[in-house]
Amino acid sequence: MALLEVTALTGLSVIAGTAVVALLCIGPRQLSRAMTDVDDRLRDIAPYLGAALALLAVKQITQGYRIRLSRALDWNITDELYALEGEFVATLQGLTPEATLEFFTVSYMVGFAFLLVAAPVTYLLSAGSGQRRLKELLVAYMLNYAVGTVCYTLFVSYGPRNYLETVSGLMYSVYPQTQDLTAAVASNTNVFPSLHTSLSVAVLTVAWRSRRTHPRWTPVAAVVAAAVVFSTMYLGIHWLVDVVAGVALGVGSVSAAVRIVSRVEASQSTPTRGGGDPAGQIGGDD
Template sequence: MYSNIVSLMCREDDEETTMALLRVTALTGLSVAVGTAVTALLCVGPRQLSRATNDLGGRAREVAPYLAAALGLLAVKQLTQGYRIRLSRALDWRITGELYAIEGEFVAALQRATPDATLEPFSVAYMLGFAVLLVAGPTVYFLAGAGGRRHLKELLVAYMLNYAVGTLCYTLFIGYGPRKYLDSVDGLMYQFYPETQELTAAVASNTNVFPSLHASLSVAVAAVAWRSRRRFPRWAGISGTLAAAVVYSTMFLGIHWATDVVVGAVLGAGSATVGARIVTRVERRSTDGDPEPLDGPSADRKPKAGDD
């Protein structure tokens, strides 16, 4: 009798967890879709969006090799997850103590210095702003002209480099964030928005700390946006603001050490630079000539009245 009651309670808990995960996932997906659509409208303009609908097939074929490579890498990462977890446990290289030795109570001091009123905005930045960054960047470049697709290729390569390095580090090193290691640091987002923990647990392990891929990918997007700022000034401003909020939120929410964030930022900036060089070489080989200018053949043309 007792075992039946316990079994029933476990099933109810599992159902509640599943429903909470579905609710958070649906809300996140809807928010990202709306945020991406609004960003594309602001940064590309209705006229360019209208033109893009007439050439979706050609644009997709041009970036297909890069997109296929990125999706292939993610598939390999997912398929090898169990093996990587076993390898990581076998190596047992624990670095949390070393991370604490480097910076001590920095994250705790940061939490105390940050007003409580910013908890909700930074939680939104961490959960939704980050996702919008990752999706809106490729979308803006895909819907823009030829120069935009060049930046899209750079961004996809940068994504691959970030995930490759991050996956390697997460396999080699076992680390826990400050909220797990220090009593002086609170897991603020999970205390006030516990339902978000189901989603983060579903996509990442709590030992995926060094480096911070939230920081590295956000900085990579902002770095590519900065390279394209002449053509997409609004996107450069939006991505820079969101990236800064995401980077700060990872520490303020107690999820990452400052060391994770600094190394992640270096990885993000480096991946954007290397990604641009890789695309230049690939484009040069495919055309047997000079690569296309970063902002397209008409980058230096002064916009006419009425241009978006």
Template sequence: MALLRVTALTGLSVIVGSAVTALLCVGPRQLSRATNDLGHRARDVAPYLAAALGLLAVKQLTQGYRIRISRALDWHITDELYAIEGEFVTALQRATPDATLELFSAAYMLGFAVLLVAGPAVYFLAREGGQRHLKELLVAYMVNYAVGTLCYTLFVGYGPRKYLDSVDGLLYQFYPETQELTAAVASNTNVFPSPHASLSVAVAAVAWRSRRRFPRWTWIAGALAATVVYSTMYLGIHWATDVLAGAVLGAGSAAVGARIVTRAERRAPGEGPDRLDGPTSEPEPTPGDD
């Protein structure tokens, strides 16, 4: 029952947060126009969305097999992670004010989900240029899941809260009900690289590429991503090494997404690629002001 309540609360928070973000970043006029063109927009991104959902489904369906492979390989890397950075997370927890615990707990559980959902929503509803960035983001998600799943299968690692007595599992002390939800969607050995860091940085990287058309979203995505990344260490869930590897994966996946979409759009018959960020011959409306 607790899992159902936490899931419902998280889902509602994500929906509200994403809707408010889209309204703020796109603007009511563009949102109104988007309702007249939903079919065309959906058809345009359908192949990318179908591929992303298909990969996610395969990931879920093969979870049992991957766990058995991981146990058979038995490549534990937690000692190596500790050897690299030692007591860094312990020092980080001690240096961070206790008053921020609620902020970083909310960022980890809710801010991360809003970041992943709001990005596609903003790009899908935008009048011009958004479809291109949405495709890049979906490809970045796929690269993250593919590389991350491979790493979680090969390597068995545990976060600092499970390895060091000096590190507290602050999230589950503050909000114990969330432990059921996190256990339902991910294994506690999904440590290297940090999925929260990799996906957050991927969203922020695509947002940076779209900064001239979506300046408000760039600032929001950057702030949320930075807070989520910090929270993974402060809450004792990930090592700094996990976060660094996740950041590299996130930035790399965004670059790969841009390259793949560019090539795919060039090959599309009768269609040229959407205009990218950069100087244009016509002035553009400020997002959210119309």
């Protein structure tokens, strides 16, 4: 029952937040125009969306097998993670006011899901380069999950809350019902790297690339992503090393996604004299 309630609350919050962002960042007039050709937009990104959903399905279906394989390999790197940073997370918890617990719990549970949903919806309903940014984002999602799945299978690593007596699992202690949802999608050894961090940073990186065409979305993505990244450590779920690796994965996945989408788009279009695809440049938006 707790799982259903948390899932429903999270889902409703994400839907409401996405709707508000669409109105603020795109505007009613552009939204109205987008709805007239939404079928064409969906057909355009269908291969990317289908591949992303298929990867998520495979990841979820094979979760039990991968956990068993990971434990059989027993490559536990938790000691190494602690040796690299020591009591950083414990110090961070001690310095952060307890009054922020609810905010960072919402950031971790709802803010993360909001970023993953609001970003593609915003680009789908946008004019101009929105479709291009959506494709880059979907490829970045796939790269993040692919790398994360490999790392979670190879490495057994426990977060600070499960390793250090000086670190409290704040969210799970105060809001134990949240653990039902997180346990349904991930194991407590899925620590290195932090996919909450990498995916949030990927969304922010694409948002930065689209800052000229989506000036209102970029600061929203920046604030929510920063809160999500901080929450992973403050709540005792991830080490600083996990977060650093997640930042590198997030930025790297977008860089790779830009190149992949450029090549796919170039192969599908009629070659032009001089070649090249200016939209594939990594620096920014048009």
